[in-house]
Amino acid sequence: MTRWEYLIISLGEFKPALSSPGGSESVNLLNREGGTGWEAVGMTPLRDGSFAVLMKRPVEDGDRTGRPR
Secondary structure (H helix, E strand, C coil), X not given: CCCEEEEEEEECCCCCCCCCCXXXXXXXXXXXXXXXXXXXXXXXXCCCCCEEEEEEEECXXXXXXXXXX
């Protein structure tokens, strides 16, 4: 059975891309987390204009601590 660990990150209010399509601070942060195995599985807008993003990744067999790698 696959075990999962979860992470919630906060993204500020979305701003237009600066140089390339999708090249915003928010996309850069998501790409950075994706590079370490995290997958965004949900997003919720918050009252202040920011977004909470739920991310998950499988826990490696030897990692039973549940702590981020």
